[in-house]
Amino acid sequence: VTAMPPTRAPQGAAGHVGYGKIILLGEHSVVYGRRAIAAPIGLTVRAEVGRGTPGQAPIITDWDADGSVQEPISADVSHRVATLIAARLGLPQSGVRVDVFSELPRASGLGASAAFAVALIRATAECFSIRLSDEQVSSLAFECEKIVHGTPSGIDNTVATFGRPILFQKTDAPSGHEIRDIVTPNPIPIVIGLTGMHALTSHTVAAVRAAWQQRPARYDAIFDQIDSLVGEGADALRRGDTVELGELMNINQGLLNALQVSSPELEQMVAIARRAGALGAKLTGGGGGGAMIAVAGSAGAEPIRAALRGAGYTTYLTEIR
Ligand code: MEV
Structure with a gap:
């Protein structure tokens, strides 16, 4: 950068x-x-x-x-x-x-x-x-x-x-x-889902720090992998390639899970969103609860929102533009 x-x-x-x-x-x-x-x-x-x-x-x-x-x-x-x-x-x-x-x-x-x-x-x-x-x-x-x-x-x-x-x-x-x-050629619709579980970023950040201090090389390797997803993600956004963005988000979610900042609710929401046609889904922010984001596929955002609502979650729709 x-x-x-x-x-x-x-x-x-x-x-x-x-x-x-x-x-x-x-x-x-x-x-x-x-x-x-x-x-x-x-x-x-x-x-x-x-x-x-x-x-x-x-x-x-x-x-x-x-x-x-x-x-x-x-x-x-x-x-x-x-x-x-x-x-x-x-x-x-x-x-x-x-x-x-x-x-x-x-x-x-x-x-x-x-x-x-x-x-x-x-x-x-x-x-x-x-x-x-x-x-x-x-x-x-x-x-x-x-x-x-x-x-x-x-x-x-x-x-x-x-x-x-x-x-x-x-x-x-x-x-x-x-x-x-980052300027995208077209607005990219993103569904936000709330787990309803309050999570303090200070707690998850402190937990990741404790793990990194114990085994810096192990965690630095995960951080490096995430960094390369981010570089590819910036290119995907600039091209408006939502399929690629979705795949990068899915892999990022796997690595956030490896950092142990996901939660049962987040995993459930990610699975629901993907089943409902999301091109990719992951937690966003500190994790441990909080919110999930999903990038909508060709069927649009509504099926994803409906599936999440059906499971009792609150959703919002936003656009990257
Ligand atoms: C919180 O929105 C994002 C974190 O990476 C913390 C930070 O960057 O300060 C978890």
């Missing part, structure tokens, strides 16, 4: 939104400097920030889609993130009131924590008339992700900020990464 700053501004990026994401290929190995491909989904987190009482801790209200107040998964983490953002923006004592509106299911591997951080940074900056570049937004969101995840690669905050498909690699460049846009 060569360094290339993002060029196209995503639609609707102005203001207070952070984008949810899927990882098409390469989660976990991306933490160890291998490449990965991620894309935004049509679900976002939006934040509205107003001035609060100076000297007071941030007040965060988290609204559910139906207008009721949602129980935050971890109020403590949200407060630490909001406090860090205020401090980094030079507003340690200003006091902020934050309203959060999330379309993203939490702890599902769809990047809700990074999208929350990006939305909050953008809304806080606007409230206090601070101009931030997208690079600055992403880099501060990366600091926030360290609070949530421990050792993030930086891919989630990057997609949450820029909102377009990228090939990502963590490097020792000053920015900490290299990114390339």
